[in-house]
Amino acid sequence: MFNKKWVLLFVLMLFFGFVLVACNGDDTSEKEGNESQAKDDDEASGEPQKGGTLTGAMDTAPAGVFNPIFYEESYEANILDFTHESLVGQTKELEFEAELAKEWEINEDQTEITLQLEEGVKWHDGEEFTADDVVYTYKAIASPGYIEAGGVRTEYVVRLLGYEAFNSGETDEFEGVVAEDDYTVTFKFAEPNVTILKDVSFAIIPEHIFADVPVSEIPEHAATLNAGEVIGTGPFKFTEMLEREQYVLEKNADYWKSEPYLDQIVWRVVDQSVMLGLLESEEIDFIADPSGVPAPDFETVDALEHIEIIEQPDFGYQLMGFKVNHRTDADVEAGAIEPDNWVPNEDMGELKVRQAMAHAIDRNALVDNLLYGHGSVINAPIAQQFWAYDEEATTNFEFDPEKAKSLLDEAGYEDTNDDGFRETPDGEEWVVNLNYPTGNKLREDSAPIIEQFLEDVGINIDLRQPKEMTAYVEELTNDNSDWDLFLLGWSLASADPDPSGLWGADAAYNYQRWNNEQSETLLEEAMQAPEAFEQDYRAKKYSEWQAVFSEDLPAILLYAQNKIYAFNERLNGVNPMPYSFINEPENWWLAE
Structure with a gap:
């Protein structure tokens, strides 16, 4: 049920004519497919x-990085999905199929895949597409300086043979991808690879454009930024x-x-x-x-x-993330993701505080009254279309303000001066900031409602002025700041349910800076050959991981919209x- 403050806020929203808008999300109803x-x-x-x-x-306008190896936003994908292509694509059943590669062969122990490329494919400027372009693309992502320049696609290269030596600068040779001839390319992996087809599915960029450009300068290169100079095969x-x-x-x-x-x-x-x-x-x-x-x-x-x-x-959801840890100034300056260096955010690092906030927010009310039923509440950050999704393994933090208050009391956050807001366990004023971007009206309109839910259980929320998405993401990434809570939406990759690209401790997109040892172990085990070649084994590990995620709660999954x-x-x-x-x-x- 809505309380009186919710009803008043919702009426005011209607009075001022807010246009509520859909966000990315999954549907837990009985609908199947399209x-x-x-x-x-x-x-x-x-x-x-x-x-x-x-x-x-x-x-929302694209941020302006029109290069597959460096772009970060789905608005830029609206351009790149027309201009660039991958070696393999997917069917509606999420099975891999031929794209720029017409056929392939995987060796017996799943450590090598050799792909035969389509012949006669031309880049937009008329140059011929060859295996050298494939080698260049993956070599660029694996190169020293790629992460420091803002690259976040390393999940496609970290399993390749020789990655660590090449990325660290120990060698100039990258043995993970080899052009056998103009139309044959072989990917070599350090160990048997469970996601071998996913790893070769990244969009290809042209060697002849970028070969002489230092990786650190690619994000600012004309062929990354300027219409008429962005070159693909699409x-x-x-x-x-x-x-x-x-x-x-x-x-x-x-x-x-x-x-x-x-x-x-x-x-x-x-x-x-x-x-x-x-x-x-x-x-x-x-x-x-x-x-x-x-x-x-x-x-x-x-x-x-x-x-x-x-x-x-x-394939997506909206969340409220907790800044569990912050990066150091030195790591931000160096572009490094070093979990061992992170500085704990004391209040958001308290599990009972996170769980209390989950109980304080009526997520079903968001779905019913903002999404008009065109969505659902989920508790696991894996697309429901995947075999790995397991709602039954998760903890469902139902709307329960009294439970939220009890958890905050147990954690030592109490209202000691009767001003209606709780103080820290040390008796200090406790103000929690909530940050969100502009551009998505539904997310914008959710923010003050979430603020009200949290203040109803005594948490003093500083709802900050929203920022344009590009500036917001930059500050979210360079998180050596005082951020506590943030709103964000994810469109998930469709190639494999492995969530480590968003939730692994050293993942660039792990904006929560969540570092959970049990999570790391399960994510690693779910990819460990030979057991992980059995889908049932991986499904079990991901079920266990979803249980850990939903209990430790680095983020509250607010809703998944159709x-x-x-x-x-x-x-x-x-x-x-x-x-x-x-x-x-x-x-x-x-x-x-």
Whole structure:
């Protein structure tokens, strides 16, 4: 039940006309796969037509790093998903299939995979794609200075043979990836590799563009930042941009699969408050990743005769993270992730405080009243579409304000001066800061509600002014600061359920700076050959890990929202993947 303060806040939100908007999320309802809400399920009649411009909308501008090995945000992925490709892709069943590599062979002990590449593939500037590009891409990610320059994709290279020696600078030779000839490449791993196909699935960048550029300078290179200079092999070229307003993709007429039907795809950056009006007036043609259609607006959009809707579970969730530890100034300066050096955040490091906050927040109320039921509460940070997801293994911190108060009392956080807020166990004033970014209205509107829930159990919350996402992520990463709580959303990778890329102690994206020995052991065991070649074994280890995560609680998983895509009925060929609206865009076409 809502208390009176919640009701008042919710009414005020409606009065001031907040537009609540969807975020990434999974669906724990009985829906399976893609559930189309389209008014007419029949395939469009007629033959595909060439030409035309398709216009999409996103609510936040890309940060501007258009390079697969360095980008960090899903808004940049909206560009890169059209321009760059990987050696292997995935089916809707999440099985691996051929992409730039047409076939492959894995040796008996799972330490080597040899891939035969497609011949005749051209980069956007006309240069030929070869095995040397594959070697270069992985060598760049493995290079000394990559992490220091802001790179976070090391999970694709750490298992390769010779990684540590090469990354530390002990040798200039990287033996983990070898070009056998122009169209054959072999990946060699130090040990039998359970995720061998996932590890070779990273998007490839062109050697001829970056070979002479120090890795530390790639993030600032023109071919990373500038439209017209970003080079991939994909069906569309990134040709123009009016920064923070419009991003233009033109068809790659020489695309190796087939010439795209569309001439252009244009992304417009527009505020959520006007996005649906533009969709109705046909000034934009689709709303897709990362935010999709706001859940409260589902019925409105569904009533538009010219708009089709697809609703499906998403690979993602929204969370409130605890800054359990902070990095040192020296480590931030060096770009290092060194758990042994971390400085504990005394209050957020107290388990009972974290658990009390989990009991204080009514997550079902968020889903019911902000998401209008288009989502669910989950307790494990693994996509529900994966075999590894195990809700039964987790601890469910149900909404229980009295339990929250009791836990805070037990931890020594009590109101000793009768001002309505609790003091620290030392009797000092206790103020907890809550940080969040702009751009996602649902997350923005969740913040004051979460503040109220926490203050209802006596926690004095400093709800800080939100920051633009790029600045927010920079400060979140360089966390030698006083941050306590933060709001964030994750779109999860679809290649494998291994959560170590977000929750491993030394993972760059482990913004909580969570370091749990039991977690580290289980994550390692879940990948340890030969046992881990049995899916049942890995599922058991991940079940145990989900139990540890949900009990130790480095973050509260607030909600997982269904992804709601909307597009003009004149767009044909739409066939979204479970994790992305963008799939085979060369087959998209516009009816007259």
